[in-house]
Structure formats: C-alpha cells, structure tokens
Amino acid sequence: MELASVHDFLKGKTILVTGATGFLAKLFVEKILRVQPNIKKLYLLLRAENPHIATQRLHDEVLAKDLFKVVREMWGADFGSFISEKVLAVAGDVSLENLGLKDLNLREKMWEDIDIIVHAAAATKFDERFDIAMSINTMGALHALNFAKNCSKMQILLHLSTAYVCGEAKGLVPEEPFHMGQTPNRSSTLxxxxxxxxxxxxxxxxxxQNAGEQTATSVMKNLGIIRANLHGWPNAYVFTKAMGEMILFNMKGDVPLIIARPTTVLSTHSEPFPGWIEGVRTVDVFVVLYGKGKLRRSVGRRNTIIDAIPADMVINSMIIALLEAQYSKSLSKTLLYHIGSSLRNPFxxxxxxxxxxQYFTKNPLINKNGKPVAISNKVTWISSMSSFERYMKIRYVLPLMGLNVVSKVCCHCYDDFHMESQRKLQTLMKITRLYKPYLLFEGTFDDKNAEILRMAKNKAGDDLGRFNFDPRNIDWMDYVLNAHIPGLVKYVVK
Incomplete structure (x- = not known):
C-alpha cells in the first residue's frame, strides 16, 4: 500500500469535528490548519444554545490557547480573516438527534458539504454521572453516525475512543471491535x-423524590459504577465508550468507519511545540501529587507498564488513518487502531x-508559604487494594480511635481533627479506587494495525515525515523530563 500526499488529501476537504473544545480535538484542528490551510472548511461543533455563544467558546476555549501560537505567527495580522474563512463554530449537542443543530439551513448545507467527520466529543471523567456518560459517549456515537449517513459526500467517520474499553484485561489485547452485548467478563448479558x-x-x-442536584449526581455516579462493574468495566467512562463502539460497529451500514483507540494521552512530544497539555490525565494525577509532596504511598506496582502516548502522535496517527482509509480498497471494513507504546517501547x-x-529535586514546586516543596525519595507502592485499605485504616482510623480515648484536647478540637482526617481519607480512597485499574493494569495493547499504517507511511516519502506516531521514537527520559513534566507544571499546576 502506498499513501498519497497528506497535503493533497486534505486540500479542499470539509471536515466536521465534534467536541471541539476537548484536548485532542483542539490539537487535530491546529494540525490541520497548520499543515494544510487550503482545506475548504472546518465545522467545529460546540455545546452552545446559539451561534453567538458557540463562536465565543471557539475564540475563548480554542483559538486563544497557546497551542495556536504557531498558526497565529504564520498568519500574523491575517489570522482573524483566515479563521473566519476556514472555521465555523456550530452550536449543537452530540447527545441530541441531528447533533442538536437547530438551524435547518445550516444542517442541510453541512449534509451537502461534509467529506469527513471526526467524532471526538466525550465525557471523560472516570466517575461521571451515568446519565451524562451514556448520553454523550454512547448516544453521541449513534447521533454522529446518523448524521454521517445523511452526508451525501461522506467519505470517512473517525471515532475517537480509548484503548481501555477492554476493561481490566491481561496479556495481549487485540485490535478488535466490540460486538453488540460483548462484555469483558463474558458472564453477563449487556x-x-x-x-x-x-x-x-x-x-x-x-x-x-424532589431530590436535589447534589443527591442526583451522587446517585447517578454510583449507578454508573455499579452497572460498569456488573458487566466487567472499572468505570462509567470506559463502559459507555465501549457501548458507543458497539453501536458504531454494528449499525454503520455503508459508512466507512475508523475507530482510534489511544491509551493514556500525555502532552505533545514535538508539535506544534513540546509539552502542551490540558488537564490532569490519569498518571499525571500522581505526578502532581508527588511534586506537591503529597504522595508517599499508593496502590500500584513498580513494574506496571504505563501505556502512554504523546498527544501529537495520536493526532498524526488519526490523520494518516484517514488518508489510508481514503485510498483503501476495503472501505466497507472497520479500521481499528490501538495508539500506544506498551508493546514497542514500554515505560x-x-x-x-x-x-x-529528578525533575522535582532540581525544580521543586513552591508552597503557599513561598518555600520549596520537599518530596520523598521513593514512593511505597502497594500491590493490592485490600492491602492499601488496611494501611489506610492504620494511618487514619486507629489514631482517631486512640485520640478519642486518651486525648485531653477539647471536644471541639477533636471534632475538627476528626473531620479533616475523614476528608483526607475519603479523598485518597476515591482517587485510589478510580485509578487502581490503571496502576495495576496487566495488559499489553497489540498494535499490528497501527504498525502496518506506520510501515505504509514510512514508504510514502518525505511528505509524511511530519506525521510521526512511532512510539519507538520516544526517548522517555528526555521527553518526560524536558517536555512533559515542565508542560504539566506550566499549563496545569501553574
């Protein structure tokens, strides 16, 4: 297989991107505008009540980010007019039919113009409310598919998923789609x-019951965890993403479909510059806690492989996958790619x-008193949840019992101490339960489809040199020390 030029492929294309304010969606938009300004149009779907709010969100939450500084420098004073010509903010909602588009004329025009849909909208919190996760991650996939079926020039629908739809898998995890009702534990009917x-x-x-918002949120979060665990998934996020994949794979009809499954997404490796990131993503929770001197013990194993991939490599793989699908002779197939590093370059x-x-020793964070934060040399990793819970009881519960019996402090002081300790205990246990499946993960993601894609890219010439997504090219020590953690500190910890 030989791939044609990315530049030629993207020229004149009209692309709809859902979830345009999301981390990866922004990177996709930036890359397209930077490498091929001669696209016809980018429709960016943003959750908004009207076009004015959508446009405001586009400028505030997308274009104003440091991420776009390279494109802004390329265009200088003409940046605004370039964006006005090439990018249109669309008010909508993926949880609604027709993606929530109220403007019928705009909807008809989009159906006539769109060549490619990149469905990146997602509710990514591990403990998201079940109703919200279902409406966005599962029903949103259906609505994107139905919208694609109405597009007269539709060439490809690319669905951005996650490799962890596999649940708490062990061994080599294949690049295979979900069949309707398939579950990781294979012991329940979904x-x-x-x-x-x-x-x-x-x-x-x-x-x-006239339940308040706080009660409803708690109940629906709990329901999501219960239903996910019943079927073999650790949380509502991956559960609802898996159901979204099932719908796409089983109901796609003639729509050419790509499912991209990145693993843990980190900051940019190279483009448009190293270290750009938004939000704290999985393992970064522990990096931040460690840098703040708050991580002494945690569930996990030292030899657990963190399957991570820089965000720009995810975007590069998506664009090359779109290109391959365009020129593939088997467009009726679902093309599925794991985008990770555990098999080729484990970390x-x-x-x-x-x-x-190394980083926080040389570059300590500064606490609220203006002093450098002291970090521990080594974290104590505890290899099971039950052992961690026993430790937590010793660390927090038993001292409270002893204080209640022998302390001479007043009841008011005891109550304050008790409440603060309980809050710390609850917070730590919540974080630990959410991330435990990934800190103890025993799977390795097969990426033979992605490797075939990389091989085709490498044969295609210099034009594709700017689309690196080979994990073997990552020097983990250099990247994490000089790009990822500095980016995390700059853009997230601040």
Missing part, C-alpha cells in the same frame, strides 16, 4: 436499551518515579 431504561427509571425516581511506574524525582 443490553444497551436496558441500561438506558435503568437510567430513565432512576431519574424518574429522583424527580418523584513503567518505576521509570516515571525516577524521572519525577
């Missing part, structure tokens, strides 16, 4: 309509800890 009905019934029950918790220690 019916998406039943899950939707359960949500509707629970919401109706909460309305009948462990121990490696991350060593790099973090």
């Amino acid at each position: 019916d998406i309509n039943v899950e939707k009905l359960l949500i509707e019934e629970k919401m109706e029950e909460l309305r009948a 462990t918790i121990s490696d991350l800890e060593d790099v973090a220690y």
Whole structure:
C-alpha cells in the first residue's frame, strides 16, 4: 500500500469535528490548519444554545490557547480573516438527534458539504454521572453516525475512543471491535436499551423524590459504577465508550468507519511545540501529587507498564488513518487502531518515579508559604487494594480511635481533627479506587494495525515525515523530563 500526499488529501476537504473544545480535538484542528490551510472548511461543533455563544467558546476555549501560537505567527495580522474563512463554530449537542443543530439551513448545507467527520466529543471523567456518560459517549456515537449517513459526500467517520474499553484485561489485547452485548467478563448479558431504561427509571425516581442536584449526581455516579462493574468495566467512562463502539460497529451500514483507540494521552512530544497539555490525565494525577509532596504511598506496582502516548502522535496517527482509509480498497471494513507504546517501547511506574524525582529535586514546586516543596525519595507502592485499605485504616482510623480515648484536647478540637482526617481519607480512597485499574493494569495493547499504517507511511516519502506516531521514537527520559513534566507544571499546576 502506498499513501498519497497528506497535503493533497486534505486540500479542499470539509471536515466536521465534534467536541471541539476537548484536548485532542483542539490539537487535530491546529494540525490541520497548520499543515494544510487550503482545506475548504472546518465545522467545529460546540455545546452552545446559539451561534453567538458557540463562536465565543471557539475564540475563548480554542483559538486563544497557546497551542495556536504557531498558526497565529504564520498568519500574523491575517489570522482573524483566515479563521473566519476556514472555521465555523456550530452550536449543537452530540447527545441530541441531528447533533442538536437547530438551524435547518445550516444542517442541510453541512449534509451537502461534509467529506469527513471526526467524532471526538466525550465525557471523560472516570466517575461521571451515568446519565451524562451514556448520553454523550454512547448516544453521541449513534447521533454522529446518523448524521454521517445523511452526508451525501461522506467519505470517512473517525471515532475517537480509548484503548481501555477492554476493561481490566491481561496479556495481549487485540485490535478488535466490540460486538453488540460483548462484555469483558463474558458472564453477563449487556443490553444497551436496558441500561438506558435503568437510567430513565432512576431519574424518574429522583424527580418523584424532589431530590436535589447534589443527591442526583451522587446517585447517578454510583449507578454508573455499579452497572460498569456488573458487566466487567472499572468505570462509567470506559463502559459507555465501549457501548458507543458497539453501536458504531454494528449499525454503520455503508459508512466507512475508523475507530482510534489511544491509551493514556500525555502532552505533545514535538508539535506544534513540546509539552502542551490540558488537564490532569490519569498518571499525571500522581505526578502532581508527588511534586506537591503529597504522595508517599499508593496502590500500584513498580513494574506496571504505563501505556502512554504523546498527544501529537495520536493526532498524526488519526490523520494518516484517514488518508489510508481514503485510498483503501476495503472501505466497507472497520479500521481499528490501538495508539500506544506498551508493546514497542514500554515505560513503567518505576521509570516515571525516577524521572519525577529528578525533575522535582532540581525544580521543586513552591508552597503557599513561598518555600520549596520537599518530596520523598521513593514512593511505597502497594500491590493490592485490600492491602492499601488496611494501611489506610492504620494511618487514619486507629489514631482517631486512640485520640478519642486518651486525648485531653477539647471536644471541639477533636471534632475538627476528626473531620479533616475523614476528608483526607475519603479523598485518597476515591482517587485510589478510580485509578487502581490503571496502576495495576496487566495488559499489553497489540498494535499490528497501527504498525502496518506506520510501515505504509514510512514508504510514502518525505511528505509524511511530519506525521510521526512511532512510539519507538520516544526517548522517555528526555521527553518526560524536558517536555512533559515542565508542560504539566506550566499549563496545569501553574
């Protein structure tokens, strides 16, 4: 297989991107504008009540970011007119039919013009409310698919998923799509309509009880965890993303479909510059806690492989996958790619800890008193949740019991101490339960499809040199020490 020029492929294309304010969606938009300004149009779907709010969100939450400084420098004073010509903010909502587009004329025009849809919208919190995760991650995939079916020039629908739809898998995880009702534990029967009905019934029950927003949120988060665990997934995020994949794979019809499954996404490796990131993503929670001197013990194993991939490599793989699909002779197939590093260039918790220690020793964070934060030399990693819970009881619960019996401090002081300790305990346990599946993950993601794509790219010539997504090209020590953690400190910890 030989790939044609990316530049030629993108020229004159009209692309719809959902979830345009998201981390990866922004990177995709920036890369397209930077490498091929002669696209016809980028429609960016943003959740908004009207076009004015959508446009304001585009400028505030997308274009104003440091990410776009290279493109701004390329165009100088003409940047605004360039964006006005090439980019249109569209007010909508992926959780609604027709993606929530109220402007019928605009909808018809988009159906006539769109060549490619990149469906990147997602609710990514591990403990998201079940109703919200279902409406965005599962039903949003269906609505994007139905919208694609109405596009007369539709060439490809690319769905951005996650490799962790596999659940808590062990061994080599294949690049295979989900069949309807398939579950990781294979011991339960999953019916998406039943899950939707359960949500509707629970919401109706909460309305009948006049439950407040806080109560409803707690109940729906808990329901998501219960249903996910029942079917073999660790949280509502990957559960609802898996159901979204099922719908796409089984209902796509004649729509050419790509499913991109990145692993843990880190900051940019090279483009448009190293270290750009938004938000704290999985393992970065522990990097931040470590840098703040708050991580002494955690669930995990030193030899656990952190399957991570820089964000710009994810984007590069997506663009090359679109190009390959365009020229593939088997457009009726679903093209599925794991985008990760565990098989080709593994990076462990121990490696991350060593790099973090080097960085924060030389560049300590400053506490609220203006003093450098002291970090521990080594974190104590506890290899099971039950052992960690026992430790937490010794660390927090038993001292409280002893204080209650022998302390001479007043009741008021005891109550304050008790409440603060309980808050710390609850916070630590919540974080640990959320991330435990990834700190103890025993799977390795097969990426043979992605490797075939890389091989085709490498044969295609210099034009594709700017689209590196080979994990073997990552020097983990250099990247994490000099790009990722500095970017995390600059853009997230601040």
